[in-house]
Amino acid sequence: MSPSRGALVAGAALTAAAAVTLAVVVWPEGSDTGRRDAAEKSRPPSSAAPSPSPSPTRSYPLSKTPRTIPAVREHTPARGPGWRPGRGSGVVIGDGSGSLADEGRLLAGELRIGYRGEVPARAGDVELALTPKAAGGPESYTLRTRDGRVTISGPGEAGVFYGTRTLKQSVRADGSMPEGEVRDRPDRPQRGLNLDIARKHYTAGWIEDRLREMADLKLNQLGLHFSDDQAFRIESDTHPEVVSPEHLTKAEVRHIVALAGRLHIEVVPEIDSPGHLGAVLRAHPDLQLHNVSGVASSGSLDISKPGAAKLVDELLGEYTELFGGAYWHLGADEYLALMARDPAASYPQLQRAAVAKYGAQAGIEDLATGWLNDRAAVVRPHGMKPKAWNDGLFRDSTVRADKDIEIEYWTGKEYGARPPEQYLREGFRMLNLNDEFLYYVLGQPNAFVYPTGKRIYEQWTPLVMRGTTPVPARYSGQILGGRFAVWGDLPNAQTAAQVAQGIRMPLRATAQKLWDPGEPELSWDGFRALATDIDRG
Numbered sequence: 031m032s033p034s035r036g037a038l039v040a041g042a043a044l045t046a047a048a049a050v051t052l053a054v055v056v057w058p059e060g061s062d063t064g065r066r067d068a069a070e071k072s073r074p075p076s077s078a079a080p081s082p083s084p085s086p087t088r089s090y091p092l093s094k095t096p097r098t099i100p101a102v103r104e105h106t107p108a109r110g111p112g113w114r115p116g117r118g119s120g121v122v123i124g125d126g127s128g129s130l131a132d133e134g135r136l137l138a139g140e141l142r143i144g145y146r147g148e149v150p151a152r153a154g155d156v157e158l159a160l161t162p163k164a165a166g167g168p169e170s171y172t173l174r175t176r177d178g179r180v181t182i183s184g185p186g187e188a189g190v191f192y193g194t195r196t197l198k199q200s201v202r203a204d205g206s207m208p209e210g211e212v213r214d215r216p217d218r219p220q221r222g223l224n225l226d227i228a229r230k231h232y233t234a235g236w237i238e239d240r241l242r243e244m245a246d247l248k249l250n251q252l253g254l255h256f257s258d259d260q261a262f263r264i265e266s267d268t269h270p271e272v273v274s275p276e277h278l279t280k281a282e283v284r285h286i287v288a289l290a291g292r293l294h295i296e297v298v299p300e301i302d303s304p305g306h307l308g309a310v311l312r313a314h315p316d317l318q319l320h321n322v323s324g325v326a327s328s329g330s331l332d333i334s335k336p337g338a339a340k341l342v343d344e345l346l347g348e349y350t351e352l353f354g355g356a357y358w359h360l361g362a363d364e365y366l367a368l369m370a371r372d373p374a375a376s377y378p379q380l381q382r383a384a385v386a387k388y389g390a391q392a393g394i395e396d397l398a399t400g401w402l403n404d405r406a407a408v409v410r411p412h413g414m415k416p417k418a419w420n421d422g423l424f425r426d427s428t429v430r431a432d433k434d435i436e437i438e439y440w441t442g443k444e445y446g447a448r449p450p451e452q453y454l455r456e457g458f459r460m461l462n463l464n465d466e467f468l469y470y471v472l473g474q475p476n477a478f479v480y481p482t483g484k485r486i487y488e489q490w491t492p493l494v495m496r497g498t499t500p501v502p503a504r505y506s507g508q509i510l511g512g513r514f515a516v517w518g519d520l521p522n523a524q525t526a527a528q529v530a531q532g533i534r535m536p537l538r539a540t541a542q543k544l545w546d547p548g549e550p551e552l553s554w555d556g557f558r559a560l561a562t563d564i565d566r567g
Contacts, residue, residue, distance in 0.1 A: 112207055119143040119154040119155060133191045157182075160187070170184055174211045189215075221544040222513040223252055224513040253359060260518075262277070268345065300361055334383035346405065346409060392428060420438065439453070465478070466498060467486050470529075470532065484554045490539075493505075
C-alpha cells in the first residue's frame with residue numbers, strides 16, 4: 031500500500047427493409063448449420079416484423095474489428111451490414127437464461143431500446159443466453175453479428191455481461207456492431223481499482239460512479255481501504271467510538287456492494303493491522319504501541335496485549351458480515367516496530383511475547399507473521415480468502431505466512447520486502463500493484479509521481495511487478511492480475527472530481543493490459559482517441 035460507466039446516442043431508426051435484431055442466444059452444442067437452423071426458427075413470420083437483409087453478402091466489404099476498451103482478443107470478420115439499435119429493437123433473454131435479466135435490463139436502458147424478457151427474439155432484438163458447456167472460463171463470451179442479429183453467449187453470467195459491454199462500447203464509438211464473430215476472454219482473473227477511502231472521504235455516489243466506469247472496462251475488483259491512521263470511514267455497531275465524522279453508513283455500503291454484484295465486481299475490504307490503525311487507537315490509547323523509552327509508535331498496535339487481538343477481531347467479524355464476498359485484505363504492511371534499527375531492544379515487550387509464543391529463537395518478525403496468520407483464520411470461516419501486502423511477510427522469520435494468503439505486491443523498498451521472485455519461488459499467488467506504474471498518490475509525496483496511462487500502456491504488463499523489469503514468464507500462472515491504486519496521503523491535493531479525471535486514462539490502460547498484456551494494436555494516441563469516442567458516444 032502507500033507509505034505514510036453516459037447516455038448513449040441512439041442510432042437513427044432503420045427502415046423496415048433494414049431493420050435488424052440484436053440477440054444473445056444459448057446455442058446448443060453442434061455445427062454452424064444447427065445454429066443457423068435455430069436462428070431461422072426463432073424469427074417471426076414476415077407479417078409480424080420486417081425481414082433483415084441477408085448476411086453475409088458480397089455487396090458489403092469485410093467487417094472491421096469492433097473498437098472497444100479493452101480491445102477484443104479475437105474477431106472473425108464477415109460481410110454484412112452489422113447491427114445498430116433501431117426503433118423496433120429490443121433485448122430478450124434466451125430460453126433457460128432468466129438469470130441474465132439484470133444484464134438485459136441494463137443493456138436495454140443503455141442502448142435506449144426495449145426489454146422483453148425471456149421470449150423469442152424478433153428482428154431488431156438482442157438476445158442474451160448462457161451456454162454452460164461452452165469452452166472458456168466464466169468470464170469468456172462469444173458475440174455473433176449475423177443475419178441482422180447479435181447473439182451474445184457464454185458459460186457464465188460475467189462473460190455474457192462483458193459481451194454486453196463490448197456491444198455498448200462499439201455502438202458508442204461507431205454507432206454499430208460490426209458483422210462477424212467476437213470470441214473474447216481476460217488474460218488475468220483479478221482486474222481492478224484500489225481506493226483509499228480512509229485518508230480521503232469519497233461519497234457513496236462517487237464510488238458507485240467508479241463501479242460503473244470499471245464495469246464498462248471489464249474490471250472486476252474494487253479494493254476499499256477504509257481504515258488508516260487518519261480516519262475510519264464506515265459506520266460500526268460494535269465499536270462506534272472509532273468511526274470518523276465523515277463516513278459511509280452501512281446502508282450505503284450495502285448499496286455499493288449490491289451494485290458491484292450486479293456489475294460482476296468483487297469488493298475487497300481492508301482493515302490494515304497491526305500498523306496503520308491510528309484512527310482506531312485514538313479511541314483505544316491503552317493498546318497503542320510504545321517503545322522502551324515510552325514514545326508512542328504512530329498508528330501501531332501493541333500486539334503483545336491480549337486486548338489488541340480482541341478489538342481487531344471484533345471489527346473483522348462485523349465487517350466480514352457486512353461485505354461478504356470472496357476476499358478480505360488484512361494489510362500487514364509497515365508495522366513500525368519492525369522498522370526500528372534494533373526491534374527487540376526498542377520494543378522488548380514484543381520480543382518477550384514472541385519468545386513466549388514461538389520459542390527462544392523467535393523474534394518480532396515471527397510475532398507479526400503469527401498475527402497475520404491469526405487474522406487470516408478469523409476471515410476464512412466467513413468464506414473469504416485472505417490477502418496481505420508483500421512487506422507484511424518477512425524473509426528471516428521462523429513462523430511462515432499461510433500459503434493461501436494472496437500477496438499484493440506493491441514495493442521492494444520497505445522493511446521486510448523482498449523481490450517478487452522470492453515469493454513466487456515459495457509458491458505464493460500474487461497480485462500486481464507495482465508502485466512504479468500503478469500508484470496514484472495524492473500530492474505526490476515521497477518521490478511518487480502521478481502515473482500516466484501512456485507509460486502503463488506502453489511499458490507495463492502483469493509480469494512487471496517491481497520497478498520496470500518483468501519476472502520470468504514461468505511464474506505467470508501465479509500472478510493473478512493487478513489493481514490500479516489511488517492513495518490519499520495528501521487528501522486535499524485534489525478534489526474527488528480531479529481524482530476521477532486524473533485516473534481516467536491510467537485506469538483504461540490498466541484494463542487493457544490486464545485483459546490482454548500483449549503489445550496493443552493501437553498507438554497510445556489512437557487508444558486515447560478511442561477512449562474519447564466511447565466516452566462521448
